[in-house]
Amino acid sequence: MNAASPAGEKIGAATTAPVMELNDVTIGSGSGVEAVSVEGINWSVAAGDYWVIGGPPGAGKSDLLATMAGLYRPLKGRLRYFGKDIAELADEEFLAARLRFGLVFENGGRLFHHLTVAENIALPLRYHHRHPGETEQRVRQVLQAAGLASLANHTPGQIKHSWRQRVGLARALAACPEVLLLDNPLAGLGPLDSRWWREFLSLLSAGHNVLGGRPATLAVACHDLRPWADQGKQFALLKQRRWLPVGGRAELACSDEPLLGELLAPDFGAATG
């Protein structure tokens, strides 16, 4: 439920208890160039939501996702995971809550280049004390789901960019997260790969075997909304350090927000180079 907008209230009311809530949150810039990245965020994400957050490059989308994933603490405001304020959580509770989130970075997924594809995916499982046999089985399952089985023993430097991005996704899926945060996942991908990603995310949203059939909660940040217009269920924008909730697909289609017009323009790709 979004406290700031009627559209947000409608979206939140239609679903169950929020997995994450941001109340008047101000987030900092991870790059350190500018202290405040986005301010005044009032946002609630319910289980099963499929959010698409659009904004021009540098609008703070990556910082927002990193803050949601618990990499940075908000500069101001309250961030709640599953109804609990993170400021009141003990370290172990915060860690346990963060493990329910998966973050996929943009531009090749920030893989560990000294590890193979399979080792990259296995790392969080091995670190968080999964049984060796269970880890191997899970890695195989995730590799299969992401279409990466033949690349298991390659290092990230030996595979092309689009596959690296998929490894980033597979690594985030390995720990079976409930909420998946994706930072510009289609950047630099061709039409076929782009379609695979959208179809796969739709399957995750509907309930995929790789997550035990449970519908995943998704939040995708992007600077080109066109591929996502018929994918997402809820939409929001980041504009001039502000959070602008849009609503569902119907609101997206009839909104007169100028930035939305730019991000959905047919020649958007050509305009942004």
Place this chain on the structure above:
Amino acid sequence: MENRSAAAPQPGLEHAPTTPWLLGHLDSIGRNIIGSLQTAQGLIAFTLITLGVAVTRFNASPRVIHPLIRSQIYRAGVRLLPIISFLACALGLMIIGQTVALLTRVGAQNLAGTVMVTVVVRELGPLAAALVVLARVGAAYVIELGTARALGEVEALDALCIDPIHYMVIPRMVGLALSIFSLTVYFILVTLVSGYLFAFVQDVPLLPGDYFKQLAVALSWEDFALLALKTFSFGVVIAVVSCYHGLAQPLRLEQVSGATTRAVVQSVVACVSLDVLFIIVYLVT
């Protein structure tokens, strides 16, 4: 035009031109002092954080951390055995062989053991092993971790709820501490043997039994404790300083050489300072 008129000497102020020069130097000195203090503050904070993680996450995630420690021991220990062997033989020949020969010439060959223990066991061994490890491995850490930071691997670890200090720094610190200790013991043994061989070739009238008996008499339990403490401390210092300079900020290509040089210089200064501190404590006690 305004600048030129402002810089022109004014009548009656004979030393006016020297003032900007002096201010410039004072400014430079002040900046250097503040920069050094900030670096020291950062290093101390990083050391405390690292030691805190080492204690709180002791033996956590052994399936991931133990292989990393083993690989660091192989890298900083086993792979350095050839260069350490060469240096130990050369230094044994240069220092010990000559010293034994000289002592024998003045009839003081019964002091050979004491001199050996003082020179090799207490001073030369730990410092030589530490400097070799610093040159071969510590400098590489700066580049590796700086690259990892620039590629966003630190944030990736954080996103997977993996403590970057635990994953990146602790294995290097433990690996270096154990490697420097082991290499020092090896270095001392090879140096003492090669030194005696050189003296033997020079027909020094000192039997092997007498030589090693002198060494055994000169050694005390404090020497073993000091050796262990010193070498572990050197390992921790080199690892922490190198990792700090690699991880403190994402390094751009042009910053890598500067960061590496700073890490090497600061590690050398820290190790030598620590060595002096150990000597003072040893002499006082």
